Amino acid sequence: MDVANFLIQLLNSLQYGLLLFMLAAGLTLIFGIMGVVNLAHGSFYMLGAYMAWFLTAQLDSLVLAIVLGTVLAVALGWVLEWALFRHFYHRDHLDQVLLTFGLIYIFEEVRSILWGDDVHAVQVPEMVNWSIPLTENLSYPVYRLVISAVCIALALGLYGLISKTRLGMKIRAGAFNREMTESLGINIRLIHGVVFALGVALAAIAGMIASPIASVYPGMGSSVLIMCFVVVVIGGIGSVRGAFVAALLVGLVDTFGKVLLPQIAGMAVYMLMAVVLLYRPEGLFKQ
Amino acid sequence: MSAPKAQLEKLPRSMQFMLLLGALALAAFPFIPLTGGDFYLQMLSQMMILAIFAMSLDLLQGVTGMVSLGHAAYFGLAGYALAFLTPADMPISLWWALPVSALGAGLAALVIGFFVVRTHGIYFIMVTMAFAQMVFFLFFDNKALGGSDGVYVNFKPDATLFGWAGIDLENKTTFYYLTLLLLVGVYAFLRRLLFSPFGRVLAGIRVNEHRMRAVGYGTFGYKLAAFTLAGTLAGVAGFLWAAQTGYVNPELMGFHMSAHAIMMIILGGMGNFAGAIVGAFAFEYVMHFFKDLPYVGDFHLGKHWQLWMGLFIVAVVLVAPRGLLGLGERLLARKGDVK
Numbered sequence: 001m002d003v004a005n006f007l008i009q010l011l012n013s014l015q016y017g018l019l020l021f022m023l024a025a026g027l028t029l030i031f032g033i034m035g036v037v038n039l040a041h042g043s044f045y046m047l048g049a050y051m052a053w054f055l056t057a058q059l060d061s062l063v064l065a066i067v068l069g070t071v072l073a074v075a076l077g078w079v080l081e082w083a084l085f086r087h088f089y090h091r092d093h094l095d096q097v098l099l100t101f102g103l104i105y106i107f108e109e110v111r112s113i114l115w116g117d118d119v120h121a122v123q124v125p126e127m128v129n130w131s132i133p134l135t136e137n138l139s140y141p142v143y144r145l146v147i148s149a150v151c152i153a154l155a156l157g158l159y160g161l162i163s164k165t166r167l168g169m170k171i172r173a174g175a176f177n178r179e180m181t182e183s184l185g186i187n188i189r190l191i192h193g194v195v196f197a198l199g200v201a202l203a204a205i206a207g208m209i210a211s212p213i214a215s216v217y218p219g220m221g222s223s224v225l226i227m228c229f230v231v232v233v234i235g236g237i238g239s240v241r242g243a244f245v246a247a248l249l250v251g252l253v254d255t256f257g258k259v260l261l262p263q264i265a266g267m268a269v270y271m272l273m274a275v276v277l278l279y280r281p282e283g284l285f286k287q
Numbered sequence: 288m289s290a291p292k293a294q295l296e297k298l299p300r301s302m303q304f305m306l307l308l309g310a311l312a313l314a315a316f317p318f319i320p321l322t323g324g325d326f327y328l329q330m331l332s333q334m335m336i337l338a339i340f341a342m343s344l345d346l347l348q349g350v351t352g353m354v355s356l357g358h359a360a361y362f363g364l365a366g367y368a369l370a371f372l373t374p375a376d377m378p379i380s381l382w383w384a385l386p387v388s389a390l391g392a393g394l395a396a397l398v399i400g401f402f403v404v405r406t407h408g409i410y411f412i413m414v415t416m417a418f419a420q421m422v423f424f425l426f427f428d429n430k431a432l433g434g435s436d437g438v439y440v441n442f443k444p445d446a447t448l449f450g451w452a453g454i455d456l457e458n459k460t461t462f463y464y465l466t467l468l469l470l471v472g473v474y475a476f477l478r479r480l481l482f483s484p485f486g487r488v489l490a491g492i493r494v495n496e497h498r499m500r501a502v503g504y505g506t507f508g509y510k511l512a513a514f515t516l517a518g519t520l521a522g523v524a525g526f527l528w529a530a531q532t533g534y535v536n537p538e539l540m541g542f543h544m545s546a547h548a549i550m551m552i553i554l555g556g557m558g559n560f561a562g563a564i565v566g567a568f569a570f571e572y573v574m575h576f577f578k579d580l581p582y583v584g585d586f587h588l589g590k591h592w593q594l595w596m597g598l599f600i601v602a603v604v605l606v607a608p609r610g611l612l613g614l615g616e617r618l619l620a621r622k623g624d625v626k
Contacts, residue, residue, distance in 0.1 A: 031409065037409050037412060037413070039546075084601075087605075091608075093354060093408055093409050093412060094348070094354050094549070094553070095604050095608055097354065097356065097412060097546075097549065098546075098549065098550060098553060098600055098603075098604045099600075099601055099604045099605075101546045101549075101550070101600060102596075102597040102598070102599075102600030102601040102604065103597065103601065104597070105593040105594065105596050105597030105600070106593075106594055106597035106598060106601070107597075108593055109591050109593040109594035109597065110594065112591065112593075113591060113594075222542060226416065226417060226420045226542075229413040229414075229416060229417050230417050232413065233410060233413050233414055233417065237409060237410065265428075266421070266424040266425065266427075266428045267421055267424070267425060270417060270418065270420075270421035273414070273417060274402050274418075277402050277403075277405060277406065277414065278402065278405075281405040281406050281410070282406075282410070283410075
């Protein structure tokens with residue numbers, strides 16, 4: 001593997017890892033703060049991608065589609081939290097698993113009724129639809145760099161939100177001790193709604209920005225969900241920092257596994273998880 | 288987040304009686320003349336196979352309190368074992384293919400269990416699911432293992448015993464009775480196990496693992512043993528499934544299959560194995576019911592069965608989290624039948 005090839009794979013792994021982080025961050029936040037395991041998280045990614053496809057066709061602009069799609073995703077997250085999830089914070093994990101499994105079926109079928117079961121492609125916006133030449137026959141598409149940049153910006157924003165703002169302080173307080181926070185006069189239900197909507201929005205945004213490079217197809221949510229689980233298990237449930245490190249690690253192992261050991265590429269990430277489980281059963285960054 | 292609660296470990300008399308009636312009805316079913324009899328025979332056989340599968344998971348979920356979201360991996364592995372053990376030109380003997388397939392699934396459960404039983408609660412759910420997906424992709428991605436299309440089982444296993452060829456599994460009625468026999472056998476075995484010292488330790492782990500450890504039990508070994516045994520029994524079910532349908536594909540090990548098994552147990556009631564059987568029948572019935580829904584105008588209700596199934600699952604979790612047996616118990620209690 002020469003330098004240019006290595007650089008391309010490195011950038012690919014970074015982009016994949018950052019995308020995974022967007023999903024895993026929401027999953028781990030929702031678990032860490034509300035104690036809910038959400039199997040339907042992958043569905044939000046799938047719905048995001050379909051919204052990007054549908055809205056781009058209507059509005060003729062991916063950027064506008066992403067803005068509108070984000071608003072819709074926040075609304076969906078807010079309604080779901082209000083109608084269903086808030087009644088499950090104190091239930092068994094088993095009930096949460098079943099509830100969210102039922103939701104997967106519902107989302108898949110609603111998608112099928114609204115938009116059919118076909119595979120779709122989303123056009124890369126004209127402005128970033130070009131490649132940076134690396135050698136005479138290797139080049140790197142700019143749109144992938146845009147994805148990475150957007151993810152990094154959102155990750156920094158998330159970090160700022162949680163550790164620097166007043167709302168972030170309340171979120172952290174709520175994760176630390178719910179009753180105490182409530183007795184201090186903080187509206188914890190509002191906080192929960194905000195966090196849930198934020199998680200849904202992050203997953204949907206990941207689906208929307210990824211839609212031009214990964215085709216939009218039914219069932220795209222479930223494969224990404226499993227990867228998110230692996231990331232969250234490696235990083236430690238509830239830890240956003242852990243999710244970040246683990247997502248990049250998973251991106252690296254997955255991308256380079258496919259290049260170096262294609263026969264077992266599908267298993268490489270799980271082996272990484274198995275090793276982490278042996279030495280750190282609660283993840284690298286257990287809170 | 289308390290541990291999942293088992294109910295009705297000791298079944299009330301009235302419920303035992305109902306179960307006995309159910310078993311007798313199943314035994315008598317092939318004698319009832321019906322149009323499309325073979326179709327119903329096969330459907331009931333599949334329900335019984337899934338009931339065995341659900342019971343094997345109940346040992347983890349209901350008895351030990353370990354919610355595995357990857358139990359289908361062992362179900363599918365045994366099915367694949369049968370598919371690969373069967374030669375291209377002749378059937379394989381049931382008497383060694385079944386144990387080998389089931390133990391193969393058990394071995395996989397032992398290896399994966401070695402990693403997963405270290406974890407608890409939510410981690411356990413996620414990790415079992417992740418490892419099951421690993422197995423899924425191993426078969427899905429490799430053409431040598433059948434790939435996404437799966438593998439055909441060329442012949443049904445041959446049940447010739449010491450030269451006596453009285454049992455012919457190609458016969459659907461015979462196969463039906465073999466399945467029923469195994470269903471009753473697995474149920475009786477698991478009920479015994481539940482009240483054995485081993486089963487009591489598992490129940491103790493569900494209620495309070497720390498206390499069990501403090502009392503001096505090596506809970507890791509017990510949990511691993513339970514995980515392995517559950518995998519082996521899931522293998523028995525998977526073997527039967529492959530033999531009955533003559534075909535295995537990666538979907539058998541998929542995430543949906545695992546989640547369905549959890550749903551069956553919830554629907555019936557956890558921790559007593561009878562609920563798992565009732566739940567498996569009820570779940571499959573509901574699924575067939577939704578899939579057979581008619582057209583309303585241009586809209587085919589049956590095609591969108593997943594929507595109804597999803598709504599049904601959400602409704603069950605909201606309304607009857609203790610399952611059908613739990614509902615039954617409440618109704619019986621009202622009559623003063625049980626305390």
